[in-house]
Amino acid sequence: MVCMPAILKHPVFRRLYAAHIIHIVGNEFTFIAVVGLLHDLSGSGLSFAAGTVFRLLPYVITSLFSGALLENWDKRKVMINVNLLRGILVSLFFWITTPAYLWVAFLLLILVNVCSAFFQPAMQVAIVSSVESEDRLQANSLLQGTTSFLIIVCQGIAAFLVYYFSYRFNFLLDAACYFVSLFILLKMPSMRAAGEKASVSFLTRFREGFQYIRKAPQIKSVLVYQMAERILGAYYIMLMFHILQERKEGLHIFGLLDIPLGLGGVLAGIVVSKWADRAGEKRVNAALGWVLIAMGLSIYAMFHAGPIMILAGATLFCAFASFSATIMAVTRLQRLTDADYLARVFSIREMGTMGSFAIGCLIVGYGAEEVGSAVISSGLAIFGFIAGVLWLFAARAGKTVESATENAAS
Structure with a gap:
């Protein structure tokens, strides 16, 4: 097991990590800017939920086949070209100023996320190629912890810029970050599929990816778990409506609430990296179940809290669990x-998890508009509790079956 600094000695992972940091900085500036743009153009709290669906639905559809496609492509070129396209597309948001062009904003959201559906599987292949299996928990913890720390810093800066200046400049900052990230990736080595794999047709690889998952019960269970967690994660869509419409707070308050969210991610990166490998599979399985229950309880507290500091505390706890x-x-x-099968499995994972998130966003966004966020959050809390309990029972049953099999074999 290597320590955190040693992970960064991997030349490929080091460049991936640096490129990831740069584009996350830009993403955080753009996120709050998109909220402001959609809110200004439509005047409806539902617009952000609709914008989320326009972002995620193309991502989900593209993820269905992106993994099978990019297996024959150079992963380095995929990531470079994706960042080039995303930089150009994001900069175009700056010029949308009237409600008549709301459709253009949605179109840009679609195109940016079609590009992103190719980036994530390519990055996962690159990580697995550059980091040994025993070191991947540390690598993933470092990526998640750094990402969450950047949420704290960048959302604080973004909220300041939104409050004192125009949020439109955030789009240009994001475009610049994509271009810088592109240049960092230029010096990565080529990552092209082997000749035998390149000879297999797209349709064959596409079909084999789903067959592989169907025959792997452990992989299926992890994917279903993450889909349930992403449904709970849709609570974040209600925050915009809850803060701007129900509490009548400013956009900068919504941005500042990303600070406890980011802090939760930092704490998760630190705790999980130090605990999970030593805990063993049984305790990690139990922890996964309790995480869903914890998310459900914190979502309930978040939308039934009066003081903003209690809401922020519940956001921190929920983010840590998530x-x-x-x-x-x-x-x-x-x-x-x-x-x-890594690229195909992770593209299918993106399809499943982001599809669940999109459906959840649509339901909670519409529900908050119709009956209020307090009622919808209660439903999410019940879902989280039930999903967590089911996972705990399934994990215990699986362990019992495994033990019985081992005893019979001996």
């Missing part, structure tokens, strides 16, 4: 999946 689940689940998926 990011911990992501780190543990992604690491397990990397270890369970055969390298030949």
